[in-house]
Amino acid sequence: xxxxxxxxxxVIERATGVAAAQAGRLLCQMGAExxxxxxxxxSPLREEPPLLPGGQSALFTxxxxxxxxxxxxxxxxxxxxxxxxxxxxxxxxxxxxxVAERTGLALDDAAIAREHPHIVHLSVLPFGAFGPKxxxxxxxxxxxxxxxxxxxLPNGLTADLFPDRPPLKIAGHFAxxxxxxxxxxxxxxxxxxxxGQYVDASVQDANVAVGAFAxxxxxxxxxxHRLTRSFKFGGVxxxxxxxxxLLTLETRQWLGLIDLLGAxxxxxxxxxxxxxxxxxxxxxxxxxxxxxxxHRKVEDLVAQAQTLGVPMAxxxxxxxxxxxxxETARGIFATIHTPDGPVQVQxxxxxxxxxxxxxxxxxxxxxxxxSILSCQPGRRATA
Amino acid sequence: xxxxTGLRIADFTVHAAGPFCTHMLSQMGAExxxxxxxxxxxxxxxxxxxxxxxxxxxxxxxxxxxxxVRLNLKHPEGVALAKKLVGVADVAAESFRAGVMSRLGLxxxxxxxxxxxxxxVSVSSSGQTGPESHFAGYAPLFGAWGGLGYxxxxxxxxxxxxxxxxxxxxxxxxxxxxxxxxxxxxxxxEGCHVDVAAREVASSLVGDFLTAASAGVSVGRMGxxxxxxxxxxxxxTADTDRWLSISVSSDAEWKVLTTIIGxxxxxxxxxxxxxxxxxANRRALDAPISDWTSGQGxxxxxxxxxxxxxxxHLSWAASDIVSDPHMxxxxxxxxxxxxxxxxRAAVGRPARFAGDDAPGITRGTPALGGDEDxxxxxxxxxxxxxxxxxxxxxxxY
Numbered sequence: 001x002x003x004x005x006x007x008x009x010x011v012i013e014r015a016t017g018v019a020a021a022q023a024g025r026l027l028c029q030m031g032a033e034x035x036x037x038x039x040x041x042x043s044p045l046r047e048e049p050p051l052l053p054g055g056q057s058a059l060f061t062x063x064x065x066x067x068x069x070x071x072x073x074x075x076x077x078x079x080x081x082x083x084x085x086x087x088x089x090x091x092x093x094x095x096x097x098x099v100a101e102r103t104g105l106a107l108d109d110a111a112i113a114r115e116h117p118h119i120v121h122l123s124v125l126p127f128g129a130f131g132p133k134x135x136x137x138x139x140x141x142x143x144x145x146x147x148x149x150x151x152x153l154p155n156g157l158t159a160d161l162f163p164d165r166p167p168l169k170i171a172g173h174f175a176x177x178x179x180x181x182x183x184x185x186x187x188x189x190x191x192x193x194x195x196g197q198y199v200d201a202s203v204q205d206a207n208v209a210v211g212a213f214a215x216x217x218x219x220x221x222x223x224x225h226r227l228t229r230s231f232k233f234g235g236v237x238x239x240x241x242x243x244x245x246l247l248t249l250e251t252r253q254w255l256g257l258i259d260l261l262g263a264x265x266x267x268x269x270x271x272x273x274x275x276x277x278x279x280x281x282x283x284x285x286x287x288x289x290x291x292x293x294x295h296r297k298v299e300d301l302v303a304q305a306q307t308l309g310v311p312m313a314x315x316x317x318x319x320x321x322x323x324x325x326x327e328t329a330r331g332i333f334a335t336i337h338t339p340d341g342p343v344q345v346q347x348x349x350x351x352x353x354x355x356x357x358x359x360x361x362x363x364x365x366x367x368x369x370x371s372i373l374s375c376q377p378g379r380r381a382t383a
Numbered sequence: 384x385x386x387x388t389g390l391r392i393a394d395f396t397v398h399a400a401g402p403f404c405t406h407m408l409s410q411m412g413a414e415x416x417x418x419x420x421x422x423x424x425x426x427x428x429x430x431x432x433x434x435x436x437x438x439x440x441x442x443x444x445x446x447x448x449x450x451x452v453r454l455n456l457k458h459p460e461g462v463a464l465a466k467k468l469v470g471v472a473d474v475a476a477e478s479f480r481a482g483v484m485s486r487l488g489l490x491x492x493x494x495x496x497x498x499x500x501x502x503x504v505s506v507s508s509s510g511q512t513g514p515e516s517h518f519a520g521y522a523p524l525f526g527a528w529g530g531l532g533y534x535x536x537x538x539x540x541x542x543x544x545x546x547x548x549x550x551x552x553x554x555x556x557x558x559x560x561x562x563x564x565x566x567x568x569x570x571x572x573e574g575c576h577v578d579v580a581a582r583e584v585a586s587s588l589v590g591d592f593l594t595a596a597s598a599g600v601s602v603g604r605m606g607x608x609x610x611x612x613x614x615x616x617x618x619x620t621a622d623t624d625r626w627l628s629i630s631v632s633s634d635a636e637w638k639v640l641t642t643i644i645g646x647x648x649x650x651x652x653x654x655x656x657x658x659x660x661x662x663a664n665r666r667a668l669d670a671p672i673s674d675w676t677s678g679q680g681x682x683x684x685x686x687x688x689x690x691x692x693x694x695x696h697l698s699w700a701a702s703d704i705v706s707d708p709h710m711x712x713x714x715x716x717x718x719x720x721x722x723x724x725x726x727r728a729a730v731g732r733p734a735r736f737a738g739d740d741a742p743g744i745t746r747g748t749p750a751l752g753g754d755e756d757x758x759x760x761x762x763x764x765x766x767x768x769x770x771x772x773x774x775x776x777x778x779x780y
Contacts, residue, residue, distance in 0.1 A: 005563040005566055005575075006566060006567070007567075007570075048610075048611075049611055050591055050595040050602060051600070052598045052600065053598055053600065058591045058592070058594045058595035058598070059591040061591075062591040063591070109737070127709065128713055131709040131710075131713045132708055132712065136689050137694035138694055138696065139609075139612065139615075139632065139694045140609070140630075141609070141615060141616065141628045142628045142630055142696040143696070144628075145617075145696055145697070147704075148699050148703075148704050150628070150698050151700050153543060154535075154543045158536055161540055162540060166617035166619070167626055167698050168543065169535075169606075169607050170531065170535050170545070170548075171531060171535040171589055171604070171605075172531075172534065172591065172592055173588075173591075174531070177552075181555050185558050185733065186736070188562035188563060188566060189562055190386050192386055192387060192569075193386045193738065197736060198737035199735070199736055199737070200735040200736075201734040201735075204710075204715075205713060205715040205734065206733065207548075208716070208730055209555070209715070209730050211548050211551070211730075212445070212547070212729075213547040214700075214704075215701050215704065215728055215730050216443055216444045218701035218728060219443075219727030219729070220727075223700050223701055223702050224701060229546075231523075235544055236523075236532075236543070236544050243533075243542050244527070245524050245527040245532065249521065309519060311518075311519040311520055311524055312524070313518075313520060313524035313527040314528070315533045315542040316527065316528055316530050318596035318602055319596060321528075322596065322597055324528075325513075325514055326510070326514060326515040326516070327586075329512070329513040329514055330512060330513045330580070332586075333597075341598065343597050343598045344594060344597035345590070345594050346587050346593060349580055349584040349586070349587040350557065350560040350578060350579040350583075351510075351577070352567070352576070352577055353575060353578075354512065
């Protein structure tokens with residue numbers, strides 16, 4: 001594919017949080033022209049850690065490569081005029097301005113629909129823009145718990161080791177990333193209609209969506225809990241030099257595991273012949289697996305397991321991901337030159353042909369593209 | 384009208400990630416025709432040894448809204464029928480191991496020959512190419528490969544395995560990529576083969592940490608800590624196993640919090656005067672906050688903190704979510720009627736659209752092959768006799 005799928009789209013992004021910026025990142029890396037409309041002090045994401053050795057935000061770098069930047073300060077006299085100019089030529093407007101502040105800035109859905117009926121107006125807020133909690137604040141840790149997954153972690157080995165500790169979040173900005181991805185998807189769905197419309201995305205909704213099976217299990221009559229939903233056997237397994245993940249769901253995989261373990265003796269027990277029997281004796285099986293793996297090396301185990309069709313993976317540290325055989329072969333990391341020196345940045349986790357989409361590599365300084373506001377505005381008629 | 388009304392998807396996906404992709408698209412209006420065979424039903428229709436379940440595990444949610452047809456892809460006539468189905472579809476989605484569709488005679492080039500602008504979406508553990516593309520994997524393995532599992536966990540503990548949210552995050556990314564590919568098709572007239580690699584989704588979710596690590600920054604497991612915010616974490620409430628998440632991002636929020644917890648002097652404590660100092664001394668913050676939260680009902684405490692501008696939320700179980708007025712008002716949770724008359728709570732539309740407020744799910748789990756009259760008869764134009772012959776021959780099976 002020679003052109004990116006969203007080439008030709010223009011997106012205006014007002015983002016103070018990860019979710020809205022993630023939505024913009026995904027659209028940008030797929031080819032849309034994304035213009036960040038930032039306050040005069042810049043998006044707070046510019047200061048958000050992790051930081052590179054020179055102090056530049058790795059998070060902002062990751063979320064904002066390829067985007068353009070104009071200063072469009074809500075406290076400034078030209079804010080409405082400048083936003084109007086930007087939105088007149090845009091296809092999508094991403095905004096995480098709190099609901100209570102929108103009307104005062106003429107950024108509420110009614111005002112946008114009236115002035116820019118062509119646009120897909122994508123609201124991205126922690127709890128959405130509609131409903132009793134529309135005004136609630138939410139950081140990552142609040143949102144992973146509001147969505148239900150926080151309550152369900154950790155499982156397996158960590159839960160066994162620390163049963164009395166509180167629930168545990170997923171690393172980084174998992175919940176907010178779900179919010180951003182879902183929001184971007186919803187925006188493209190709205191765009192598909194060919195007409196502008198308001199789309200109200202919620203990080204909480206997105207996390208409840210990806211946590212859908214807990215909702216279904218509730219419908220089946222069961223409230224899942226982190227200490228009881230561990231895999232009956234398998235899971236995180238400690239080896240001599242690291243950890244692997246093991247999960248066998250199908251009988252042929254179980255047979256492969258028997259082969260891997262060299263367990264032709266005890267595994268022949270008729271009670272272990274079916275899934276229910278194995279499940280009932282999961283703790284015993286798991287103890288055997290843990291004892292067996294403890295003195296073996298990760299790389300040897302994974303290679304043998306995958307050869308036998310047993311799903312097993314190494315728990316890769318960041319450097320192992322960055323230099324992984326598969327990752328390298330697929331070219332998913334690009335070297336980007338920043339003021340802090342060269343860094344590796346991942347491309348999108350999907351591609352539209354044999355090659356990874358090239359990472360757009362320019363990190364805009366604050367207001368680097370201010371001249372956009374001087375251009376003669378056009379005006380779009382449709383989305 | 385739902386935004387994707389008029390789109391049709393031939394859905395060959397199995398397990399969780401792929402079906403979730405097409406399920407999301409169905410909630411937004413796409414017609415999704417799920418292809419299955421009684422020879423080897425979707426594993427999620429069956430019991431799971433590792434989960435200890437004897438009945439269908441997690442099939443209902445992702446199958447809702449979908450139409451179901453039986454199709455034996457190991458039978459030449461079954462493959463021929465699959466091609467006909469793709470011929471009337473906009474999207475062909477699958478989630479077998481890399482190479483399986485080609486071996487079945489349904490690879491991208493073949494499908495492109497059937498329908499020139501088809502968008503084929505392949506969801507797999509490691510992608511369609513590369514030395515490990517054949518690796519088997521499920522959600523916890525995606526997280527392990529991608530670094531997300533390694534980075535999750537207590538600083539003094541092992542990595543943490545990802546569960547269904549990992550699968551579904553892959554599916555959500557796949558749905559996004561599908562719509563992007565359709566957008567391009569509309570612009571250029573060209574279809575394409577979308578290759579979604581689950582392990583790459585996992586690593587992309589910690590892309591900032593990977594970028595930092597590439598510059599030599601040390602990153603590792605940090606439990607419930609944030610990199611700057613303090614107080615930040617899970618705090619006990621008056622009720623057993625009910626935990627309150629609190630995150631303080633500014634001096635103003637900290638000052639408000641000290642008042643609410645009845646310890647306003649802490650606002651003047653030099654150890655906690657700035658965000659940087661609070662972070663450096665964050666473990667000393669745990670006790671005074673826990674002392675207060677331990678005497679509070681979690682929901683009331685969250686409401687009080689939110690009213691004062693402090694980010695807080697109770698750690699919710701599914702039982703909390705399904706009954707929440709906010710989620711119900713948004714249509715993010717709804718009730719679904721199954722064909723047996725039972726009703727269950729389900730996850731609804733992924734966002735609210737001004738142009739459509741219809742429920743995301745309008746029908747429950749399809750019976751295996753329950754929509755063959757429509758699909759094979761009405762859509763593909765097969766006669767009753769032709770369908771019967773294919774059933775007799777076990778091409779439809």
